[in-house]
Amino acid sequence: MLPPESPDPTVLPEITLLDRAVSRGDDPDALDGLRLPPDRLLARQYRVVRPLGYGGMGEVYLALDTKVGGREVAIKILRPENAANAANGGREGAAPLPAPDSPEHPLARERQELVELNHDDIIRVFNYGHHPDVGDFLVLQYVDGPTLEEVRARARLRPEEFGGARFYEFVLAYGVRFLAGLAYLHAPERGKVYGDLKPSNVMHDGSTTKFIDVGSVRRAGAPGLTSADYRAPTVGPLGESTGADDLFSLGETLRHLCGLGDLDELADLSLLTGLDAPAPAAESPLARAARRMTVPLPPDALGLGLFSLARALRRATRPDRADRFATAREMDEQLRGVFRELRSLRLRAETFEPSPLFLQSAHALDGGLGVPPPLSRWASGVPGGGDGERREGRAVPYGAPEPADIAKELPVPRPDPDDAHHIELSRLGDDDPAALLQHTAEWRSSPEVHLLRCRLTMRTALRPGAQVPPRLDDAAAALVRAEEAIGPGAAPYDWRLAWHRGLLALAAADVPRARGHFDRVYAAIPGEYAPKLALGLCAERLGRWREALTFYEAVRVRNPSLGGAAFGAARARLTLGGPRALAHAVEALDAVAQHSRHRTAARVAAVRVCVDHARGGDDLAEVVRRLGRLFYAHGLTDEQARLRMRAAVWEAARALLTAGAVSAARLREIARGADVRLRLPATERQLRVDLSRFCLGLAQQAARDPAEASGQMAEHLLDRAYATRPFGWRHQRGER
16 A cells, blocks of 8 residues: 655555455475474464475574463574585585584574664564474564565556556655664674674564564674675675675665666766756667666656666775765665656656755756846846856856856855864854865864865855966865875765865866766765756756756756756756746746745746746736745835836837837736836836836946946947937926
């Protein structure tokens, strides 16, 4: 039964087996070969019913606990013929098995390690005992549900039971749940590993999960049972495992559950270019991966989520331990992020949670779209803004932020909690980079201090009038010191260094190199939105519009408060064009939440693009409605900004009237329906009067603008004011 939609990444469907083991009744014949007393009671308490299967250490039987109200339990018996293999991890050449009552006996070791375990996702060990004719046995919690191998088979047969594409969110829910159990085992006070994690050793029990075969649990580094198909290449010859090896096995288990084959196939970002194409190539890696997945999907059904899912599993299953997730908590953070991405893209709804690794940027990264039009609009007379640009021979109505601005305004990584200066760094602001450079000059060396100084030096280098190359060299030197502080063992795997290399490449306007660095960050932390925002901006600067749109959509739908992705999606939509390009662009801007610091800028941008694309009376009416909301509900209170927005809308109304796209009657109708505080003119003559007055006001702004010290802009606007003002004759009685 599918659960209600939920942002909780641990929710699972409820799966109940109709043919429960006890309902099948006793089967005495199935117990032949197991030497039991006539009453079939082990230890005078457990009535053996029937076999259930094999575990890592022996056979498992269903039994009833006659002293606890007939409670169902699982009896696990170490069979003599399995003892040698169990002791040596299933490998040949095992040493002779110690005596059954020896502390070195495999079952004795297992018993000592397992009775103390108490976690909801690990099957409980209730008791243990010995029967002369049977041997040692454990009494385990009885769980009757499908293993993950059976879940996969069921999903292939009946995908609707798992919500189709929602199945992959449940895969991540399994991962998050299992990671909680692994984190419990890996905790320093226990120091254990699971050792033999695979689909048949974990079970879906109702709406929860369980590790059902705990025979492989052991101390980290100790020999034990493993399975070849899910064993990390770094496991020792006798099964010696670490926590990172458990994470590898979990990654392989989830990959098998998804049906993803070669994860390297989805590593190339160039595949994103054709993601939303009408008919992706039948034999493209993307199409192949989507077709062979457990629940086959169209290649665009998961959007960027398919890449993020593949990258999370790819990092978990890297051959080198240092390339994998270092801890269960680190992997958990990334799986949760991918879950939120998959859910948001499927539902087109927010699934937000603050990033554990990045501070949210205060900058809109709007490329100038979120502010009123510049004065050059009226100076050039180019509809759509004189601030547009051409890239690779193609007209771009609204340009992306400059690389240097992107470098300064991308989100900043949170300080490492283990850094010596974590507390001080968490309290710093960076509004004055030069002052902060002085303030931190005498601080004791630490990786985070050097990373901070790298960013501060870069920002001072990018100030107007600064000598960029020498100062960027200083920033690069600070990054080298950070790398040295991190150390040669960890530095090659630290995504923070790749992030800062990407920032420095942007500062030097080397966008392709920056894209490569941010791609490595995305591979390391695929659940985070910051590298995807950076990759979207790089793709846009490089003219890779569909790739840019894919990244922007994945970020903005998951977190609509993040204006940078909304502005980027609007720019990409308008540049790509199409019958609904304007509607999709405005939808992205309108989705920026009211509580976001970028809400006013997004509403300004929506008015601007609507003005530039107005083609008739209905379009003009919508622009006027939006302008009223912008002034009196969405926070644009600055009078100079209001003047520019009014001038743009009035100018569009006059152009439509002159072209015959809006009639005089329709203009009067629109004026009557507008917010009275706007004072929208109802006639062409009054439009010209207002526009002349607006141009005089814009000329005054230009005269006060230091960037227009020559006065040419102000003179041009004055000329435009006089040219726009309607002719008129005036006569007053009593004058000579």
